Amino acid sequence: MTDVDRKIRDRYWHLLCHRSEVREPGDFLKLTWLGEEVVAYNDGGNVIVFDNVCPHRGARFLTEESGNAPLTCRYHGWSYRAGRLRIPGRESYCESQIEAVRLGTIRSEWHGDFLFAAVSPEFSLREQLAGVGDVLVEISRSIATRIDLNSYVYRCDWKVAVENALEPCHIDLVHAETLSKLRLADGRDELFDYASVWHSGLKDTRSNARLSAMRRFFDLSYQYDGYVSIFLYPFSMISSTYGYSYSIQHFLPGNEPFATNFSSRLLASRLKSTVPPSLVESYFDSSAAFNRKVFEEDHEICRRVSRQFWNKDRHMPLSRAELKVAQFRRLYAADSR
Numbered sequence: 001m002t003d004v005d006r007k008i009r010d011r012y013w014h015l016l017c018h019r020s021e022v023r024e025p026g027d028f029l030k031l032t033w034l035g036e037e038v039v040a041y042n043d044g045g046n047v048i049v050f051d052n053v054c055p056h057r058g059a060r061f062l063t064e065e066s067g068n069a070p071l072t073c074r075y076h077g078w079s080y081r082a083g084r085l086r087i088p089g090r091e092s093y094c095e096s097q098i099e100a101v102r103l104g105t106i107r108s109e110w111h112g113d114f115l116f117a118a119v120s121p122e123f124s125l126r127e128q129l130a131g132v133g134d135v136l137v138e139i140s141r142s143i144a145t146r147i148d149l150n151s152y153v154y155r156c157d158w159k160v161a162v163e164n165a166l167e168p169c170h171i172d173l174v175h176a177e178t179l180s181k182l183r184l185a186d187g188r189d190e191l192f193d194y195a196s197v198w199h200s201g202l203k204d205t206r207s208n209a210r211l212s213a214m215r216r217f218f219d220l221s222y223q224y225d226g227y228v229s230i231f232l233y234p235f236s237m238i239s240s241t242y243g244y245s246y247s248i249q250h251f252l253p254g255n256e257p258f259a260t261n262f263s264s265r266l267l268a269s270r271l272k273s274t275v276p277p278s279l280v281e282s283y284f285d286s287s288a289a290f291n292r293k294v295f296e297e298d299h300e301i302c303r304r305v306s307r308q309f310w311n312k313d314r315h316m317p318l319s320r321a322e323l324k325v326a327q328f329r330r331l332y333a334a335d336s337r
Contacts, residue, residue: 004336005158005253008234009033010119011335012194013128015236015248016040018267019113020145022047026068031263033235035255038106040115041071044082049117051104054078055085065263066149112137131192132230138222139238143246144270148288150295151263154251156302157310158235158260159332161251164302165229165237166324168198174301178294182207182241184227189323194233194331196324201226202241211242217280218244219272231324233331244269244280245287249295258307264295312336 017029017040028041030052037052039062052060059075072079077088080103087098108117109125114136116125126133154161164170168187172180187200202208202225212225220243229239237249245268252261266288271277312333318326 002253004332006034008332008335009253011122012234013109013116013118013121013125015232015238015250016049016108016115016117017265018140018143018146018248019047019110019115020143020267021066021265022115024068026070027066028062028069029066030062030064031250031252032254032261033252038117040108040117043071043080046083047108047115048103049106049108049115051106053104055101055103056087065151112140113143114140128194129232130194131190132195132197132232135197135222135230136238139240139243139246141221142218142243142269143267145268146265147245147268147284148266148291149263150265150288150292151261152299153254154260154262154299154302155258156260156299156305157258157307158251158253159310159328160302160305161260161262161298162231162235162328163325164298165249165251166196166231166328167322168200169319169321170301174297175294178290178297182227186321187227191323191327196231196327198229198324199224199226200228211244214242214244214280214283217271217275219270231328233328234335245284247291262295262299264291266291 016031021029022040022042025042025044028039030037030039037060038049039052040047040049052062054061054073054075056073056076056078059073061071061073062069070079071081079086085101085103106117106119108115111125111129111133129136168184171184181204183203185201185203187198190197223243225242227241229237231237235251238246240246245266247264247266249264254261268284312329
């Protein structure tokens with residue numbers, strides 16, 4: 001953990017989850033950044049974001065990555081419900097000691113059906129999402145449910161993991177048996193203040209034909225041909241092929257050097273009302289397995305990057321296909337001042 005990492009974490013808005021992941025009262029999703037856990041929790045229909053620490057003696061409320069559970073501390077029974085902290089045996093405490101005790105909530109805001117959170121943002125969420133805000137709303141409204149959650153620690157600097165996700169140059173070598181088989185075209189980049197987008201067609205005619213034919217099953221707000229990858233500085237990616245499902249990825253700094261808290265959640269898009277889910281079940285299962293394999297390959301190659309190499313002051317040559325990496329380095333250098 002570095003002061004720069006903490007500064008970056010605190011000053012920006014971060015994508016946490018989709019509304020479908022915290023739809024019912026008691027639903028929650030937990031992420032870890034810089035060794036601290038942040039939870040999105042449905043408190044009786046109101047989704048809150050908090051720091052997963054009971055204000056009494058510091059025990060964690062929730063230990064699973066996601067699920068459905070009451071917000072009750074198993075240490076001494078303190079709980080949170082309907083916007084209030086509930087304290088067993090409250091009369092045994094000195095009122096002056098507990099009158100100011102609060103759950104450690106974090107500022108959050110919905111953008112479409114995506115939930116963002118920030119510790120102390122330096123600008124509005126709309127300003128940070130300039131250039132991609134409208135697209136994110138459309139994508140969020142196309143999503144129906146989560147179908148896979150995959151998380152583990154990448155053994156590399158978080159910036160190495162982000163840069164790997166930003167560039168297509170490694171695909172043929174690293175993903176020879178997975179992503180490379182789609183034969184992604186050169187694609188085009190769109191760069192914005194704190195976001196970037198890469199669009200690419202598929203040169204494999206068989207994959208194109210099969211995926212195009214599946215369009216009849218889905219009821220989508222946002223439709224396109226090929227592959228799209230959206231980067232939300234500093235830690236998050238959203239990627240999809242044809243918009244039938246979306247992978248939300250996080251590359252969050254760990255609290256030790258060369259540890260990145262990686263997670264990927266695959267969310268299925270909305271089906272037409274006449275289409276039974278069983279008709280596309282095998283497609284979603286294979287998509288989840290495919291994504292997991294791709295991220296394993298990414299992790300393996302990121303582990304090979306020298307721990308001494310990444311340095312904002314080092315000259316690291318970049319090709320025209322690495323414009324998004326160059327933008328990331330400019331933003332990180334500005335935040336490091």
